Amino acid sequence: MNTKRLPGLLITGTDTEVGKTYVAARIAQALAAAGHRVGVYKPVASGLPAPGETHADGSACLSDPQVLWQAAGRPGELQRVCPQQFRAPLAPHLAAAAEGRQVDAELLRTGLDYWRQESEIVIVEGVGGLMSPISDEDYVADLASEFGFPLIVVAPNVLGVINQTLQTLITAATFRNGLDVAGIILNHPRSSNAAEDASLASNRLELERRCVPPVVAELKWGADQFDQEVDWFQLANHDDPS
Numbered sequence: 001m002n003t004k005r006l007p008g009l010l011i012t013g014t015d016t017e018v019g020k021t022y023v024a025a026r027i028a029q030a031l032a033a034a035g036h037r038v039g040v041y042k043p044v045a046s047g048l049p050a051p052g053e054t055h056a057d058g059s060a061c062l063s064d065p066q067v068l069w070q071a072a073g074r075p076g077e078l079q080r081v082c083p084q085q086f087r088a089p090l091a092p093h094l095a096a097a098a099e100g101r102q103v104d105a106e107l108l109r110t111g112l113d114y115w116r117q118e119s120e121i122v123i124v125e126g127v128g129g130l131m132s133p134i135s136d137e138d139y140v141a142d143l144a145s146e147f148g149f150p151l152i153v154v155a156p157n158v159l160g161v162i163n164q165t166l167q168t169l170i171t172a173a174t175f176r177n178g179l180d181v182a183g184i185i186l187n188h189p190r191s192s193n194a195a196e197d198a199s200l201a202s203n204r205l206e207l208e209r210r211c212v213p214p215v216v217a218e219l220k221w222g223a224d225q226f227d228q229e230v231d232w233f234q235l236a237n238h239d240d241p242s
């Protein structure tokens, strides 16, 4: 296995459907705009859009790997972004079983090697949360531990986010030798307002008070940029003493 040190970030979430892909795409886009050769990698994807599936406005539904690849400026080969894809909206090992297939645990790991060669920095999108099963044997946290990239935790600005985020941080701190968390991104995955969810106004401050990793940015509903500029390259080297 190629062990060349590659800076990277692994984007995980406090849960599924909190906006990991959208956040990962915005990070990849910002790095590409700053002139970096950005690799994007998703070890496995399930719940793919059906062929020809469209949004309400008629635009094509893109898979996570397509979204990531386009945001990064179409680096390398699209099929390398996610070498294993399954259609059913289930955990990957179950989605694979529904097609009479199996997740290739080795390929989850070696699929990253291509991007080690192609990139200055890689943005890896996890699947679900840290303890989401990713193969018959592995959890997302296993891959996170082996890849060694600092984590970005995507937390949705909804009631319950404090509990979800702290549980994710505790998991990161205690899994194997501990996983380094570079920061939290507070994402707005829906268009709700403070009249519908009063916690929207206090969640950021509460996270900042209670969590050790910083809230590095917030992504408002419908925004295509974070509310503040972040040096993603520096965060990717978070735990590198050199």
Ligand SMILES: [Mg+2]
Pocket: 020, 021, 022, 064, 125
């Ligand atoms: Mg996703």
